[in-house]
Amino acid sequence: KNQVEQSPQSLIILEGKNCTLQCNYTVSPFSNLRWYKQDTGRGPVSLTIMTFSENTKSNGRYTATLDADTKQSSLHITASQLSDSASYICVVSAIGAGGGNKLTFGTGTQLKVEL
């Protein structure tokens, strides 16, 4: 069964500090891995996407890494801001037929940035 596990479940950091969120997956056959940001009461918004051949991808202060051998990914947030407070969801796509790739969603890491 395809699974995506994220850690930690929740995290509180001070504004300006860095943090790293983890994602482990058992999804096969692997197509791509995406990190989404979901603000409270809103839909998820894509931050980064990586295919099998990519091991790092940046989007401003967000940097995602992928180790396809160990099936692990991380999302590093640099110089955090209050607006970074959100749930960060790891989504792994498996190659599928018909309706396209099948997505497996992690449960998310709830990040809170405080003054």
Next chain:
Amino acid sequence: NAGVTQTPKFRVLKTGQSMTLLCAQDMNHEYMYWYRQDPGMGLRLIHYSVGEGTTAKGEVPDGYNVSRLKKQNFLLGLESAAPSQTSVYFCASRTADRPKETQYFGPGTRLLVL
């Protein structure tokens, strides 16, 4: 360009009542999806559509029906609501440029079934 919109934003139903959630996208996307999001669980796929006039079951389709009569709209119906269907429902649509397909999500519909 509004992206993906959902109607209504919030609804309270009594057990046994029916309702339809509407999703609309203005990006000319072929694929559209309905998910539900529950506390402590990842988003789960209810139904999806790969084009106008087509629908298919996802991971948790029981108790729901869908229709895609127009390319830009995807409707999710609950014929007889149950408390277990209390959830936040998200619609999404996507481009077809594999392998980096991008799903764009709507703002969600919060449903409470009493």
